[in-house]
Amino acid sequence: MSKTNIEEINRNIYDIKNKDEYDYKIKKGLTKEIIEEISKQKNDPIWMKEFRLKALDVYNSLEMPTWGPDLSELNMDDIATYVRPKTGLSNSWEDVPEDIKNTFDKLGIPEAEKKSLAGVGAQYDSEVVYHSMKEELIKQGVIYTDMETAVRKYPDLVKEHFMKCVPVNDHKFVALHGAVWSGGSFVYVPKGIKVDIPLQSYFRLNSPESGQFEHTLIIVDEGASLHFIEGCSAPKYNKVNLHAGCVELYVKDNAYLRYSTIENWSKNMLNLNTKKAIVGNNAKMEWVSGSFGSKISMLYPMSILNGENAKTEFTGISFAGKGQNLDNGFKVIHNNINTSSIVNAKSISKNGGTCTYRSLVRVNETAKNSKCSVSCESLMLDDISKSDTIPTSDIRTDEVEFSHEAKIGKIxxxxxxxxxxxxxxxxxxxxxxxxxxxxxxxxxxxxxxxxxxxxxxxxxxxxxxx
Amino acid sequence: MILNETPVRTSKNFNINNIELTDFNIPTNIPKFNNVTISDNISITENTTNFKLKYGLGDILENQVKSSSNKKIKINIEKNIAEPILIDFNFNKDNLSLIEDIEICASENKKANIIIKYRYKEDIEYYHNGIIRLNTKPNSNINISIINLLNEQSYNFLSIENILEENSKINYCNVDFGGKNSITNYYSNLKGNNSNNQINCIYLGKQNQFFDLNFIGELYGEKSNIDIEVQGALKDNAKKHFKGTIDFKKGSKKSKGNENEFCMLMSDTSKSIALPMLLCGEEDVEGNHSSAAGKVDNKQLFYIMSRGFNYKEAMKLIVKARFNNILENLRDEKLKNEIIYEIDKRLD
Incomplete structure (x- = not known):
């Protein structure tokens, strides 16, 4: 059967570029002075400023990854780590400047909010420009706000959880995030509250040669449940953009959280994001992930099953086209008895794209009677693409049922x-x-x-x- | 000493890219190894050729073989040989260390069955560092069995490199029971069209034994095929790393690769780490891998014990049944029985 040429696709709505207009853009680079300036611009409390400076020290002390895609084109001296859009935070789309609102309109966010969401957060460059949630959830005590507001309004809750699930010394780009983070969403679902309709945060990076470092912190308290959706996109520029966000999820005892992501960054983006969940007794954490964009992606969401009977599921797909190297996967640590994990990962490579599934399953000595099942499938659509599967399993107890299977092939x-x-x-x-x-x-x-x-x-x- | 690196690195925190042996110095000034028996159905020489391994265990051990090997064996298979060619290394107090360089070349259309055995007499620490190179010319067919029956105090290092030409086949059977540390690097270059490499490996660990098995198959030829089947059992504090890489290179159209690894954990302090990799740069191929770990099925154990076997006997039966599929490939009943005896002994 003959093959047609593989064309670069038109990403239409996702590639809409607005003029690079902003209220403030920090100079490029990563120095102590720049971090202090970000902290000043964001009016951080003292503890947060000190945290940022400590994270910068950690960043400088850690080496670049010695594995995975080549990140040599990343030069922090070419990246502006903070861009404040020309608008403040509002809870009405009418108050959002026309060009920014148009972008979110075309991405379908206000429409989805009306039809199928209980709340929406929209971030443009480094700051959240819109945040709103249905009245009944507010009455039930659900908190859904931007991260900066959370730092000011709920300092104890934030201090207790901020970068505790993902410590700054986890890896170099987490340390970078700790130093320059800005924007993101904070969600707290009180004990026993079931949020039936999803909340969604959408992250849009418009400014060229800049980075987005949003921090998402979600606490689903005992017996509560939530479905949170994260979307991301950016127009394509000729120079590298960087995304090094951080997602920390706390799923307390008997709680349930589903975290869905449709990632469609532009194909000049280096997506070095970190996502981690701590799962309590009888709690369940579900990840659903679609990864389509980015030039390079290194993304391995992680569940730490700390509670008895804690469960996690990961369902993900990566789709790599021309010039893309998507190195994605999942990590799970079983720390307690009767924990279970199910992983179902798929990838499609075409037109010279590279997909890698990289993973870790660790079942510790304390995780007796645990179960883990991993399945990954890769599809190659032509003979110039590449697809790798690099799964690690680390089993430290005999009371376990672990299985992994993978296959690679063409249609x-x-x-x-x-x-x-x-x-x-x-x-x-x-x-x-x-x-x-x-x-x-x-x-x-x-x-x-x-x-x-x-x-x-x-x-x-x-x-x-x- | 950093050893046995994987062809592709993964996260450093996963502790699987390589191993590091501390508190260990490689022995020097080693006398000739004399206690070796070689069957008389083949003529051998000591004229091994120079080499540079593509992977191997690492420069230090490779250089030791190049500069200080105390046993060189060159075998040219120039006719079909029906009876197994046996090379039997027997370690004892007078032959404590073996650094061997074995080179085998199978000529076109020739078949042979080679058994290389490592055994010991006195229960003391031994040192083995070996390199085996095998080149199979078109249409040749070699069965090679590596039987490591050293004790649990020794150091066992082995690098194997195969080059498979068109229509050639290597059946490799590795029985890996011995060594405080048993580190194996196995690399096959399937450069010929229709080349075929079957790898069957069993390991059995007890006490504080540590196994690091690194199997790498690179497929270049069209319609080439590699199967890696690894079965193991670990008791006490034994630990194993399994690293398996099947790499479909561009041009290896219609090729197939399968790897399957199963580790039976017989104590709650044994540990199993596995990294079964599939790397694919060619669309028109089929690659599969699976790995699993767990303890012996209680129902199975109960059934066998209800037939009058005690716990230990039942466990031995289950392990032997698991290993049997691989032992069937040995094609030598006497050797098979010897290995079964070893399994019984080591599980006592």
Whole structure:
């Protein structure tokens, strides 16, 4: 069967560039003076300023990763780590400047808010420009606000949890985040409260040669539940942009949290994000992840199963096209008895893209009677792409059931032949197979986001297979 | 001493990219190793050629073999040999250290079955550092079994490098029971179309034994095939690293690669780390891997014990049953029985 040329896709709405207008942009680079200036601009309390400076020291003391994609093009002297947009935080879209509102309109955020969300946060460059939540959740004591407001209004809650789940010495880019973080969302769901409709934060980076370092801190208290959705995108520039966000999730005893991400950064973005959850007794943490954008992505969400009977599931897909190197995966640490984890990861590589699934399963001595099942599948759509699977398992007790399986291959010729014999064109047959391959992930998303994911897959596949 | 690096690194925190041996110095000034028996169905020489391993365990150990090997064996398989070629190294108090350089070349269309055994007499510390190189010319077929029956106090280092030409086949069987530290690096370059490498490995660890197994298969030829099957059991404080890499290089169309690793944990202080990698730069291939770890199924144990076996006997039966599929590949009944005896002895 002949192959058609694989074209660079038009990312249409995601590539809309606004003029690089801002209220304040810090000079490029990473020095003590720059950190002090960010702290001053953000009116940090003293403890936060000291925290940032300590994190900078840690950043300077840690080495770059000696594994994974080549990050040599990243030069912090070329990156502005703080860009304050020309607007403050508001809780009405009418108060958001026209060009910024238009961007979020085109991304469908206000529309989704009306139809299917209980609350929305929207970040533009380094600051949150919009935050709102339904009245009934406020009455129930749910807190959903930007991180800066949380630092000021709920200092004890923030101090107790901020960068405790992801300590600054975890790796170099966490330390960087600790030094320059700005924006992000804070969620607290009180004991026993079930938030039935999802909350969503959307992160948009418009400014070229800059970084986004938002901090998301979610505490789902005992017996509570939440579905949180995170979306991200940026227009494409010729120079490198950096995203080094941090997500800390606390799922207390008997609580439930689902964290869904549709990541569609532009293809000049280095996405070096860190996400971690601590899961309590009988609690459950679910990750749903779709990774489509970025030039380089190194993203390995992690669940630490500290409580008895704690459970976690990871369902994720990566889709790498021309010039992309998506090194994604999942990590889980079993620390207590009867814990369980299920991992289902998929990847698609095409047009010279590289997908790597990298993971860790660690079952500690204390995690007797634990279970873990990992499955990963990789699909290659042409012979110039690359797909690697690099899973590590570290089993330290005999009272465990652990299994891992993975397969790599191309679209089956027999399946294409079968579909074509039913009158479906070769191109449609292949697209159908790819959508079917991604279905286990898209079915886990709310319908609006499953549609968005399918649209992204269609966009990525347009003219690319045959 | 940093040893046995993986071809692709992963996070340093996962502690699997390489191993570091501390408090260990490699012995020097080693006398000739005399206690070796070689079957008389093949003529051997000591004229091994110079080499540079692509992977291997590391420069220090490789250089020791290059400069100070106390046993060189060069075998040219120039005719079909029906009876196994046996090379039997027997360590004792007069032959404490072996640094061997073995080079085997199988000529076109030739077949042979080679058994290399490492045994010991007195229960003292021994040192083994070996390199085995095997080149199979087109249409040749070699079965090679490496049987490590050293004790639990010794150091066992082994690097293997194979180059497989068109339509050639290597069946490799590794029985890895001995060594306080047993570190193996196995690399196959499947450069020929239709080349085929079957790797079967069993390991059995007890007390404080540590195994680091690093299997690497690079597939270049079209329709080439590699299967890696590893079965192991660990009791007491034994620990193992399994690192398996199947790397489909561009051009290896219609090739297949499978790796399967299972570790039976027989105590709650034994540890198993596994990194089964699939690297793929070619679309038209099929690659699969699976790995699993866990303890013996209680129902299975109960069933066997209800038939009159005690706990220890039942455990031995289960381990032997697991290993049996791999031992079937040995094609030598006497050797198979010897290994079964060793399993019984080591599980006592």
């Amino acid at each position: 089956s010729d027999k399946t294409i032949f079968y579909l074509m014999s039913r009158g479906i064109s070769e191109e449609d047959a292949k697209a159908m197979i790819v959508r079917g391959f991604a279905y286990p992930i898209s079915k886990e998303l709310p319908v609006e986001y499953a549609v968005e994911m399918n649209n992204l897959i269609n966009l990525e596949l347009e003219g690319s297979i045959g």
